[in-house]
Amino acid sequence: MRKAEKVIVTTAVTGSVHVPSQSPHLPLSARAVAESALGAVAAGSAVVHLHARQPDGRPTADPEVFEEIVRTVTERTDAVINITTGGASSMTMEERLAAPLRLRPELASMNMGSMNFVYAGIADKVSSWRHDWEKPYVLNTYARPFVNTFESIEHTLRTLGASGTRFEYECYDIGHLYSLAHFVDAGLAEPPLLIQGVFGVLGGIGADHANLEHMVHIADKLFGDDYLFSAFAAGRDQMSFATHSAWLGGHVRVGLEDSLWAGKGRLAETNAQQVEKIRTAVEDLGRQIATPAEAREMLALRGAGTAAR
Template sequence: MKASQAVIVSCALTGAVHTPSMSGALPITPAQIAEQGLEAVAAGASILHVHARNPRTGQPSPNAEVFAEFLPQLVASGAIVNITTGGSTRMTWEQRLEAALRFEPELASLNMGSMNFVFSGPARRERQWQFDWELDYLRNSEDTIFSNTFTQIERTLRTLGQDRGVRFEFECYDVGHLYTLAHFLDRNLVTPPLLVQCVLGVAGGIGADPANLVHMAAIADKLFGQDHYLSAFAVGRHQAAFATQIAALGGHIRVGLEDNLYIGPGQLAASNAQQVGKAVAIAQELGRTIAEPKKVRELLALKGTTRIEP
């Protein structure tokens, strides 16, 4: 991987996996997403990975009009706004790209393979559900394929990358996804430097085993050499351990309530910023510095603009 003393800290603010009944801290409305995003930037995040939700029900939403209600505040912070193209497993490819096509961000996420993506565990726990949709949404993840075909990936690379200058956070949930990325690199549909995001611990993807991260890092080095920056995270209770491991390996960190609702064993996080602060402290304890947005734009060769101006 490319060497960088400065750690890139990404914060995934809300995602599409957790539901409102799981944590009162999960940002749902545009105002909450904007507020937590600004707090995360103040705590040290340089990249904000964003999804949108229906502000009345908390359901994941592809609606670009909802994104438009919080994107200006996040852009004005100076942070890099990373708009999802993953959306949720229930959305079509066209829905998942709606916001990114409209706003043409500096950075967008791109999942590198179709997979089982199961998050039904919380449905087996007793709790008071706030909304009718939550329980079925969680349970039905066991019978849903998260579609990211080669055709869909290529269309995304062409329509966002080649046509609009968007660069990507390549999300790799298994070793095979690294080889998929190498396939598109060989076809000149992506250009270095690459931001490779290893995702561990999702049911259906590679497990949250430290040896797996070492292996993925080794394969990424074999495939991409000095043409990539490696970031990683593990979901749920593994978040802090893998933030420590990837920072020690010289890579970069992602945290946020999209990936984990807790700050410690049995203790719900109060905000995204609390998790960012913990990640920053981990990196600094390991002798790393924290990359500011200007530095990250240089490292990742980002265009520096979106269609929403502050």
């Protein structure tokens, strides 16, 4: 792992997993997502990882919505923009790539394989639904996998990568590291690699801290010093896994995409709350928070103000 004194904080602002009935604080409209991202940046986040939603909270791949979010954030901060290529399992690959291909962000997420990505359990925890689309949406994940074939990965690396976009390689299991190694060997994924270890999603590797250390061990064997590591766990394990990643010399990701909580039994009201919490933990470990400019240098990004507007 390539270690640095300073820690890159990524904030995943809204995602496509959680639904409005779970929390009144989940940002939904383009304006709300942008404002929540700005708050996270002010709290110390160098990178904002973006999904988009319709006003009723339904995930959308509409480039116009993404453009509104990105324009607001880039006009008021120098934060690194990271746009999802995952979207939601209900979206086609063409839909998932529409916004990043138009906006050409410095970073884009890349799920390193097809997988069961199940959050149907949300239906067991919600007693009152705000919208009729929500329950069928979460239940559908029990029957429908998230698909990202090697062909799709290669297509994205070639097309989006040609614009200078680099990638946050989301690895939900150890096999995803070997998939990434395949694309490195093929010359399609270039170091320094940003590997985002994802834990606690049903269908992927579990939120066991031994799994985090094992993932780093295998990544060290495959990539040596050619990668930066970041980690998060879904739900209640979010902060402990981010702290563990920082303790190992890695970086962190927080945000309402990954967890709706600010503590046991206490909903987070903003993304900034989670940034502030992990910032305190990181600084207690004796490490500093990276600025957007420092994150760009570590990740070999092309520079601020280069995303399309």
